Amino acid sequence: MESIEDTHNSQNNLILQTSGIKNSYDSTVPSRLERLLRERELRKSSKSQNANEGIRDGNKDSNVFGNGNELCLSDGDRRAREGELIEGLAVSSLTNGFERQDGRLQRQRLLVVANRLPVSAVRKGEDSWNLEVSVGGLVSALLGVNEFEANWIGWAGVNVTDEIGQRSLTEALAEKRCIPVFLDQELVHQYYNGYCNNILWPLFHYLPLPQEDRLATTRSFQSQFAAYKEANQMFADVVNEHYQECDVVWCHDYHLMFLPKCLKEYNSEMKVGWFLHTPFPSSEIHRTLPSRSELLRAVLAADLVGFHTYDYARHFVSACTRILGLEGTPEGVEDQGQLTRVAAFPIGIDSDRFIRALELPAVKYHIKELQERFAGRKVMLGVDRLDMIKGIPQKILAFEKFLEENPDWRDKVVLLQIAVPTRTDVPEYQKLTCQVHEIVGRINGRFGTLTAVPIHHLVCLLLLNNMNKLLILMDICISWCSLF
Incomplete structure (x- = not known):
């Protein structure tokens, strides 16, 4: 690369x-x-x-x-x-x-x-x-x-x-x-x-x-x-x-x-x-x-x-x-x-922006807070636009299959899926949003407990500082969409 x-x-x-x-x-x-x-x-x-x-x-x-x-x-x-x-x-x-x-x-x-x-x-x-x-x-x-x-x-x-x-x-x-x-x-x-x-x-x-x-x-x-x-x-x-x-x-x-x-x-x-x-x-x-x-x-x-x-x-x-x-x-x-x-012409990003953001006191504080919250669990991170071609439903269903076949991992892994909204006024994208919400709700209801759920699904715009916190926290990055 x-x-x-x-x-x-x-x-x-x-x-x-x-x-x-x-x-x-x-x-x-x-x-x-x-x-x-x-x-x-x-x-x-x-x-x-x-x-x-x-x-x-x-x-x-x-x-x-x-x-x-x-x-x-x-x-x-x-x-x-x-x-x-x-x-x-x-x-x-x-x-x-x-x-x-x-x-x-x-x-x-x-x-x-x-x-x-x-x-x-x-x-x-x-x-x-x-x-x-x-x-x-x-x-x-x-x-x-x-x-x-x-x-x-x-x-x-x-x-x-x-x-x-x-x-x-x-x-x-x-x-x-x-x-x-x-x-x-x-x-x-x-x-x-x-x-x-x-x-x-x-x-x-x-x-x-x-x-x-x-x-x-x-x-x-x-x-x-x-x-x-x-x-x-x-x-x-x-x-x-x-x-x-x-x-x-x-x-x-x-x-x-x-x-x-x-x-x-x-x-x-x-x-x-x-x-x-x-x-x-x-x-x-x-x-x-x-x-x-x-x-x-x-x-x-x-x-x-x-x-x-x-x-x-x-x-x-x-x-x-x-x-x-x-x-x-x-x-x-x-x-x-x-x-x-x-x-x-392969395209890149300004990596120095991310490095500088990691030095901010607020970012360091929230990184520590998240590490304590997910202590003892492997964190899988996905960041995608909520788009039909990104395969978010397929990814979540694959995670469900993993939990089915590996019951010992159910309390040891968590998927953080950030879905950035896009084209919200297009009917096909509205249907996709509803579909993802239904799948996440079903899986969390099936494998979740009173204190923890296997999937944290957020539909939101993600700011640079919040992205840096998640990048430091994660153990596995299963998808990445350049948004910054």
Whole structure:
């Protein structure tokens, strides 16, 4: 397995590759050796300039990613970058968009575009808002990206229809380097609950599409797909409004598969990357999706397409070759001379956040309290989103089977299952919640005593400090979902 440092380097390299990528084959592209030599000279020039003049920006305001440092590569990043160049994975990140005409290096901005902003907004008055940092795997992963001045564009999670509310929320989010996209309630229902979570999410996890009569399904799919494209266009409008020359636009996840195409229609020179945070299914599964070709071509408009694993990247290339009839290459997908690079970039978390939290007095106190409560018992921990693909019912039933076959362990082991609620307004998820509660209640009634129960099942959002307590306490981790 890759270390946390490796995964953070992978995330940073994804951005760097996007910023330096060419979107077509060019006979003037230098050889690998020439690119390495040019990068070394630029690096020397940058060091000299930093020593004599200093190019650090005076803006020290904090943001959701870090401290807004100047664009610079650490020694580890440079070594990783040079290694990638030697392997021919990318053009030098310092040769396209980083250097101004006067030869000086300019700071490069990163525009992160995701369905949701990294903060949750709660309205307190006509023109006042309360903002809290959201929990989620995407937010946690991007906390480790700090080489860029980053701005986040996304939906604020609330329906704001009045002009005063939109203006005040925009101003409040600007302090967090966030830019809102305002989607109305009906569009969110069709785009997010409909096409994203009812069609794309299940299919990408190898679940069949909803079974309805053919006519109703066609109408439903068509209206939801139209809403999906409309929402993606609204994201593109906001990105284009705030885009500056040499910005890198980093689009995230299955919610925004149409966004690369929309952005390139605005500006063909815009550097666009797209990263998927779910599996990408095999071509046999993907071909069952209505509008599959349209979605694939929209993603291929990006300069760089990233996935968690090599298998997901391979499935994407296979879908493009088998469904669209395009040519797959070792570097990506080629369409009439236009090359979209496809690669795997394992993602990681900021482990230092967890380590620092362990030193807090309140955390230490509660760790001791929990250790005393579960003394003499093995603790099994599961942390999952309450989602159909996470297998929570199957896990709990397997634990019941273990207790049946091993009666000596009934008073010696406890399962702590944390289920983080998600998509609570979707009927299928509501049914799943009821099903899990029924199974837990039956098992606790069967094997529990007056003083102890075998399963502690909590449906709640789990804060970072509480997670650290459980990580220290547990003996076995039987599932883990990155939520921080």
